[in-house]
Amino acid sequence: MGNKRILVAALNWGLGHATRCVPIINELIDFGYEPVIASDGPALELLKMEFPQLLHRQLPSYNIEYAEKASGLKWKLLQNSPHILRTIQKENRITEELVDELELSGIISDNRWGVRSQKLKKNVFITHQLKVLSGSTSFLSTYIQRKYIAKFQQCWVPDVKGENNLSGILGHPLKLPGNVKYIGRLSRLKKVNSGIIYDYLVLLSGPEPQRSILESILLKQFENTERRTLFVRGVIHDETIEHSNPFLKVKNYLFGKELEEALNGSRYIISRSGYTTLMDLACLHKKAFFIPTPGQPEQEYLAERMERLGMAAYSKQDDFSTEKLEKIEDYRGLSDLGDDPLIGSFLTFFEGE
Structure with a gap:
């Protein structure tokens, strides 16, 4: 097969999960890995447009929609819970099949709870939400998130350690899961000094x-x-x-x-x-x-x-x-808030058996 294949799967909930996977996929390519992209809907279409040369696979859709009124969002998500759980189980079965079909060496899952494999010891979960805010049910939503995070060998948080961070209490709760690594902010964009259009x-x-x-x-x-x-x-x-x-x-x-x-x-x-x-x-x-x-x-x-x-x-x-x-x-505008670690330094996780 040559280069090690790493499955990179993004949640299709808006385009943000897919776009922040772009720099990770680029780093994998630069370090000699062969990424395989996986998602559904617009997120998959975006990644296919960014990386037309890469293998891609379709995953089942969570079909997450917001209510028209803010007050209805929690109820809508509760109604969709059985479908979401079935989707997690289905994407997990597909992932296990892909491990054998594509001879995968590792998995990077951006907020897709079911994209992991018991056949591998190189499963990574990406999230900036170690604390999941959901109003009066924040304790429960955080508990569920932590239960799934524990099923992965590593959890990569796209932020930096310390007080000078971007995610606040979302990515910096008082108690951290033991498998958390702060990998720095992820962006496919670079600052260029150009004229204002x-x-x-x-x-x-x-x-x-x-x-x-x-x-x-x-x-x-x-x-x-x-x-x-x-x-x-x-x-x-x-x-x-x-x-x-x-x-x-x-x-x-x-x-x-x-x-x-x-x-x-x-x-x-x-x-x-x-x-x-x-x-x-x-x-x-x-x-x-x-x-x-x-x-x-x-x-x-x-x-x-x-x-x-x-x-x-x-x-x-x-x-x-x-x-x-x-x-x-x-207001002064947004800034880098300090030096980010190099993404490539975390890819050594996929070295060895």
Whole structure:
């Protein structure tokens, strides 16, 4: 077979889990491994577009959707629990088959609980949520997460140790699982000193229907804008949105160098406060305005924390207006917050038998 094959599987819940796997896949290639990508839906499509030369495999879908009202999210997830459990069992059976079919040497699973193998001693779980916020049920959601983390030999947290970190209590609880390794922030983007092309870049992402709800709100707010604005919708299909404003440019998606150039060439970023987005903007040292997904405590916590640290302003989705963007300049913007360890140093885990 030649190079050792490592299965890299990303959760299809928005595109953040897939995009933060990109630098890991690149490192695996640089270190002589042969990554095999696995996911479903838009996340798999993104990884196939980034790495058309790699083997890929389809995994069963969790079909995670948000409720239209924030108050309904917890109930919707509870309703979907039987399906989620069946999906975990199914993806675990598929993974065990892939170990034999592809002669895998190791597994890296970004938040897919069932992508691990009892036949291997090289199973890695990636998460920034060692503490899972879910309101009054945070204890239970954290307990479930920890039970699954314990089934993997290592748990990689994409952040740095110490107080000067990006994830706060999510990735730095008082009590750590014994298999945790802090691998530094993950981003496929690099800061480039380029001229400003856009005043605002609106970066949409996340599960439906909340992605579309925010898109509608923002398109209405920006329909008559005279500021150079780029909308990146975060959808991987050919459907287009028609408008007549010459200052407003709409793209369904951007990948690789195109996205990197657009972000570097934008003065301000408007986006959800998902953790992968925070990692990307920190690497690019960008000023941002966050609109957390309603009913998602993790994003609400991260947005509030960025404001509290003086790094970025935020607004609740229903309260957003373009007038609030004037607050962006009152904050210093995101930054690297120190030196990250080298990802490659953690890949030695896959050496030997």
